[in-house]
Amino acid sequence: MSGRVPGRPGRRGRMIAGDGPLARVPVPAVFAVVVIVFAAGVLIGGVVGAVLLGLLALGVAGLLAATWPVLGAGERAVRVLVLAVLVAIAIGLVVR
Numbered sequence: 001m002s003g004r005v006p007g008r009p010g011r012r013g014r015m016i017a018g019d020g021p022l023a024r025v026p027v028p029a030v031f032a033v034v035v036i037v038f039a040a041g042v043l044i045g046g047v048v049g050a051v052l053l054g055l056l057a058l059g060v061a062g063l064l065a066a067t068w069p070v071l072g073a074g075e076r077a078v079r080v081l082v083l084a085v086l087v088a089i090a091i092g093l094v095v096r
Helices: 027-044 046-070 073-095
Strands: none
Touching (some): 027 046, 046 073
């Protein structure tokens, strides 16, 4: 393998192996679970809702940490922003 990142001409990077336990999970199923857990957290509110959103934030943080080396500066910024908004919403659920 040349070490090039697909979709990025001239950009070199380390690819994350696609043979892990999540490689066989259908993307629409993951999206549906994330939407359902997020909606449940916001609708339930309070500490329970914040815990649900906190679990999502942990997942986002884990994926961000795993993909950090292959992300560009803009991609990193957007993902960190998404994580910050998710944490802010979770905190807002407890504070109100």
